[in-house]
Amino acid sequence: MLLKKITLHTILLLFLAGCGDSSAKKQIGEQVKSAEKDTTQIDSLTSIQEEEKFLLTEENAIDFFFDYQKDLKVNKVKLTTSMGSFTVQLYDNVPYHKANFIFLTRKGYFDGTQFHRVVKNFIIQGGNADDKATPEKRREIGRYLLPPDTRKGYKHHRGTLSMPSSEINNPHMLASPYEFFIVVTNPGSYHLDGEYTPFGKVIQGMEVVDKINKVRVGKGDWPFQNVYIEKAEVLE
Known part of the structure; x- marks a missing residue:
C-alpha cells in the first residue's frame, strides 16, 4: 500500500513540475488528496473488519x-x-x-x-x-x-x-x-x-x-x- 502511495506521488509531482497552468496544478492536487482519502478509508475498513472477527461464545x-x-x-x-x-x-x-x-x-x-x-x-x-x-x-x-x-x-x-x-x-x-x-x-x-x-x-x-x-x-x-x-x- 505504501509503495502505491509513493508511486502515485512521484508520477503526479513529475507532471506538476512540467505544467505551468495553476488551475491544472490545483485540480491534480485535489485528485491526490481524494486518492489518499480513499486509501485511508480502505485501510480503516480492513482494520475494523479484523477487529470484528466472529468468535463463538457461550451466548451465541x-x-x-x-x-x-x-x-x-x-x-x-x-x-x-x-x-x-x-x-x-x-x-x-x-x-x-x-x-x-x-x-x-x-x-x-x-x-x-x-x-x-x-x-x-x-x-x-x-x-x-x-x-x-x-x-x-x-x-x-x-x-x-x-x-x-x-x-x-x-x-x-x-x-x-x-x-x-x-x-x-x-x-x-x-x-x-x-x-x-x-x-x-x-x-x-x-x-x-x-x-x-x-x-x-x-x-x-x-x-x-x-x-x-x-x-x-x-x-x-x-x-x-x-x-x-x-x-x-x-x-x-
Whole structure:
C-alpha cells in the first residue's frame, strides 16, 4: 500500500513540475488528496473488519450451530493419524454435536492435535495437544460449551464417538467441544450412558482405534510417544 502511495506521488509531482497552468496544478492536487482519502478509508475498513472477527461464545454458540446444521448434508469424517486412518459417521439427530464436529473439521482444528488420553480397554480421547498451536486455534475459534444430548437412545457401544464434559465449573455436564472420545470396550461402556453424549460411531478402521488403544502410556494416560491426528477431513 505504501509503495502505491509513493508511486502515485512521484508520477503526479513529475507532471506538476512540467505544467505551468495553476488551475491544472490545483485540480491534480485535489485528485491526490481524494486518492489518499480513499486509501485511508480502505485501510480503516480492513482494520475494523479484523477487529470484528466472529468468535463463538457461550451466548451465541447454540444459535450458530442451530443455523449451521440446517443445510448440513454430510455426516462422515475421515481421521488420518500417525498410526493409520479411520472413518466416523455422525448421527443426524444429535444436531449441535454433529454440526460442531463438522465445523471444527472444516476449520482445520483437529489437524495436528493428538490422542492425548488412552485408557486400556476403555477409550481413546483426542482433540488436545501439548503444543502452542492448539490453544491458539481455540482462541481464534472461541470459548464455548455444548449442552448434553443424551435422550436420543444412543448407547456407548464399542466404536461409539462421544463428547467428554468440561471439568471446570460445570455442574450441568456441558460438553467440551474441542475433544472427543471413542469407546474401545467390548461390547461397550454403558456406565457412560446418560452422562455423556454419543454423536457418532466408527464405521471403518476400528482396528486403527484398537492399535492406538494399545500404545504405552504414562502419567495421566498420555501416550509416551505422541499419536497425532495428521488430517481430519469431511467426506463430501
